[in-house]
């Protein structure tokens with residue numbers, strides 16, 4: 001088992017009204033799929049992402065039209081906006097001037113020193129950070145030639161190369177990502193990076209695939225890193241509606257006890273003892289609690305034989321019984337409820353417990 005590295009070891013970096021790194025919680029990030037110059041569509045997508053729990057959003061900035069849209073987009077959203085730029089320092093300058101909260105650009109790819117300095121000075125003047133995005137698929141030639149293929153060491157050397165350019169200009173508001181679509185490579189690269197420098201790490205398994213396969217791949221890679229205490233922001237990359245990325249990310253954070261604003265569902269796999277239509281009830285309750293912003297646990301169990309005892313940690317739950325349900329709190333039965341109304345009664349109890357949490 002690898003050594004546990006605490007998130008509090010990382011340098012705090014401000015992005016909009018959030019502080020990333022230090023002892024702060026891990027923030028969920030996503031990226032829009034719209035054309036950034038289409039302000040209406042981009043804002044609409046970002047507002048949907050916010051509603052789902054997205055805390056930082058990134059937009060692509062391939063041209064001037066996109067760069068000049070940043071100001072208008074910023075005015076109409078409520079979470080920090082990261083602007084993704086490849087190579088073109090002029091786009092970076094426009095995006096910064098338009099009010100980007102962070103830019104993602106690799107300083108080593110900008111070109112002449114004066115251009116790098118211009119971007120760094122503009123970022124300094126606005127107090128915004130720069131994310132260095134190392135990607136195994138686009139590693140610089142010199143690191144590929146040194147190792148023959150993309151390796152974790154090559155990725156860390158690439159990150160250090162870009163970091164040095166910024167540090168030499170006395171710029172330290174840096175966030176780094178070490179993405180790879182190969183899960184083992186990404187894990188090794190992030191582990192090595194977490195020991196090589198103390199800048200916050202943005203986690204991602206790139207090109208991970210569709211909703212089903214990509215969620216599993218991301219959970220395997222990102223979950224391993226989270227279990228080691230690595231990561232300050234995270235994106236689950238899926239070939240799907242980005243709202244799905246947020247749902248998966250939130251679920252993953254809940255698994256590791258890293259979410260302070262989401263409810264968790266515990267439901268049994270069902271077996272021959274089942275007394276209620278558990279699968280549809282579990283889906284209905286899952287949808288209901290997805291809007292609850294308190295870290296409570298809700299259980300839905302098919303029978304009362306092992307039910308309440310198996311879900312002792314649940315704040316509230318129901319277990320099926322013949323023609324009725326048992327409502328229980330912390331493993332203890334509270335009362336019996338008729339089958340027809342048990343889901344509604346559970347929802348009322350969930351709301352009560354959530355408001356108790358906020359009243360604390």
Ligand code: SF4
Nearest residue numbers: 268270271274302303
């Ligand atoms: Fe089976 Fe009951 Fe356990 Fe569900 S709670 S798996 S129905 S024994």
